[in-house]
Amino acid sequence: MVALTQDLVMTRTDTVRRSSKPTADRLFRLASLSSALLVLMVLAGIVASMIYGGLPAFQEFGFGFITSTAWDVNRDQYGAWVAIVGTLSSASIALIIGVPISLGIAIFLTQLCPAWLKRPVATTIELLAAVPSIIYGMWGLFVFAPLFAKFVQIPTSQLVEGIPFFGTVLYSRVPSGVGVLTAGIILAIMIIPFIASITRDILDQIPTILRESAYGIGCTTWEVVRHVLMPQAGVSIIGAVMLGLGRALGETMAVTFVIGNANRLSASIFDPGSTIASRIANEFNEALGLQLNALMALGCILFLVTFTVLVIARILIARVQTH
Amino acid sequence: MKILSYAFAAGLAVASMATPAAAAEITGAGATFPFPVYAKWAEAYKKETNNSLNYQSIGSSGGIRQIRAKTVDFGATDAPLKGEELQKDGFVQFPTVMGGVVPVINIQGVETRQLKLTGEVLADIFNGKISKWSDAKIAGLNQGVKLPDATITPVYRSDGSGTTSVFTTYLSQVSESWKSGPGVGASVQWPVGQGGKGNEGVAALVKQVPNSIGYVEYAYAKQNNIPYAQLQNKNGKFVAPDDKTFQAAAANADWKSAPGFGISLTNQAGDEAWPITAPTFILVPKNPEKPEQVAEVLKFFDWVFNKGDQMAVELDYVPLPAALKQQIRDTWKAEIKGKDGQPLLRS
Numbered sequence: 001m002v003a004l005t006q007d008l009v010m011t012r013t014d015t016v017r018r019s020s021k022p023t024a025d026r027l028f029r030l031a032s033l034s035s036a037l038l039v040l041m042v043l044a045g046i047v048a049s050m051i052y053g054g055l056p057a058f059q060e061f062g063f064g065f066i067t068s069t070a071w072d073v074n075r076d077q078y079g080a081w082v083a084i085v086g087t088l089s090s091a092s093i094a095l096i097i098g099v100p101i102s103l104g105i106a107i108f109l110t111q112l113c114p115a116w117l118k119r120p121v122a123t124t125i126e127l128l129a130a131v132p133s134i135i136y137g138m139w140g141l142f143v144f145a146p147l148f149a150k151f152v153q154i155p156t157s158q159l160v161e162g163i164p165f166f167g168t169v170l171y172s173r174v175p176s177g178v179g180v181l182t183a184g185i186i187l188a189i190m191i192i193p194f195i196a197s198i199t200r201d202i203l204d205q206i207p208t209i210l211r212e213s214a215y216g217i218g219c220t221t222w223e224v225v226r227h228v229l230m231p232q233a234g235v236s237i238i239g240a241v242m243l244g245l246g247r248a249l250g251e252t253m254a255v256t257f258v259i260g261n262a263n264r265l266s267a268s269i270f271d272p273g274s275t276i277a278s279r280i281a282n283e284f285n286e287a288l289g290l291q292l293n294a295l296m297a298l299g300c301i302l303f304l305v306t307f308t309v310l311v312i313a314r315i316l317i318a319r320v321q322t323h
Numbered sequence: 324m325k326i327l328s329y330a331f332a333a334g335l336a337v338a339s340m341a342t343p344a345a346a347a348e349i350t351g352a353g354a355t356f357p358f359p360v361y362a363k364w365a366e367a368y369k370k371e372t373n374n375s376l377n378y379q380s381i382g383s384s385g386g387i388r389q390i391r392a393k394t395v396d397f398g399a400t401d402a403p404l405k406g407e408e409l410q411k412d413g414f415v416q417f418p419t420v421m422g423g424v425v426p427v428i429n430i431q432g433v434e435t436r437q438l439k440l441t442g443e444v445l446a447d448i449f450n451g452k453i454s455k456w457s458d459a460k461i462a463g464l465n466q467g468v469k470l471p472d473a474t475i476t477p478v479y480r481s482d483g484s485g486t487t488s489v490f491t492t493y494l495s496q497v498s499e500s501w502k503s504g505p506g507v508g509a510s511v512q513w514p515v516g517q518g519g520k521g522n523e524g525v526a527a528l529v530k531q532v533p534n535s536i537g538y539v540e541y542a543y544a545k546q547n548n549i550p551y552a553q554l555q556n557k558n559g560k561f562v563a564p565d566d567k568t569f570q571a572a573a574a575n576a577d578w579k580s581a582p583g584f585g586i587s588l589t590n591q592a593g594d595e596a597w598p599i600t601a602p603t604f605i606l607v608p609k610n611p612e613k614p615e616q617v618a619e620v621l622k623f624f625d626w627v628f629n630k631g632d633q634m635a636v637e638l639d640y641v642p643l644p645a646a647l648k649q650q651i652r653d654t655w656k657a658e659i660k661g662k663d664g665q666p667l668l669r670s
Binding site for chain 2 (some may be wrong): 070071072073074075141142145146149173174175176177178256257260261262263272274278281282283284285286287288
């Protein structure tokens, strides 16, 4: 059956090719090839100009640029460590909060949701993805942060004060509502629509026959989701999560508003920090000389981090596929 | 054929309409601090002369970069360029308007203008050396004001900014430890506190965080009703920020003491002088490649000096003293020349 269809397709394309003009075909191929090449060229150009711009900073500080916590414009001492830690920790918080919620949304929409509710919920989530990030930043600073300080930071800090570990990680000396955790939460809200809608599409594409047979042998909804849908969709879901992570790592405006913008390493997730993107957004306007080079170098590092994340995602997917 | 001739006629009509309407358009870029007043001036100027100004508030360093690259007709900067830099780039620099930076506070029960601070105490607060409002140094200045035994949260501008540059210039003048510590700059390494993006970010944090102190432009504090503190000036008097105390700071200044009028108005002498006052500057090339554009720039600022004071005051900026305006006009005539060696502004 399959072979037959393939044959059919083959002959059909053959006839199409013969009947069309070869020049048009060649032009089409050239046009699509150059579109693809253009993307590569733009990417190469960006990487090259960032490396060129960042090179003086790397030459000046060497490997120490990555491990140093300094960022002192007056003494021209720059290091990326605080920003790298801030980027990774805020993105991790975003994933820890965002991924379970996204999966929940996707599973609810595809498996449990009554038909009349499906469209409103799905549309709302897609609308969330269309909100500009500056709006999230403003909302985070003016609306979310005061509420967060009052109802989360202050009670939590009072609760954990003096307790080892938690007394450090969850203690806020200044309950201002902004900080690494706030940034993570805002980021989570921003990446949920991406992960949720992609995951929903993936779950929708799983053949109904699989699900029906599982129900047919008496599985509960949980068992179907756990043992049938998740193994089927696993690889693609990792891809969706990685897309969300990519956005969380590079998000600039919203984070700049709510992370507190301090160049300090802090043990508490309530304390202010900074990310690579927020540092660049804050200082690029007024940067001159080595500071500009250091910001470019930060850009290179962010590029590298994002690239590494994508590579790890690929490796994960490849490993799952071979099993 | 008929369509063609219509098109031709239409083309002619458009062309003939375009020629007389070709009003001058000048472009400038730079400092964000004077942007509201530049925008207001530009609007009024366009109404009156039909000439327009396109000003992009991209930040002072950006303005300097752009005028060096000659992509704009003038650059605008909060921090003045030094004499040798002006010489090297062939720029003429002049101030346009002044403003003040004020310390804003959020302490329960303390009203605006009630808290008194000295420059040194302010520096120590932002340095983390004074960490409680109940500190003896603050209490000594504020007998009768009930201050809480609470940790102070300093709030600073996280984005590179002329406001920060002015504020840290002042702190360096009044505190040795600030000068040798964080120093002066559009962004410095703050030892304590939290950063907000822009005036609005600082204002939001100060409003939200109890027992915090920040600094914003005066216009911003006034228009948003944020409580601010009094400061002790160089003469030892406590003053509150307003247009009078800003003008007092400018009154005793010796504008000719630095090339390009590039003086700082922070920590000026005078009983009435507000200690954190600052002018903002314009940069234009001395021997421009496009003299007609620079002539338009000078015409615009000449118009501003004649008619712009009221508009500046409405936005809580402080106009320049009349004598200084005349000095600036003389400088234009003496230094900015066209290709023929004649001054660009003749009137």
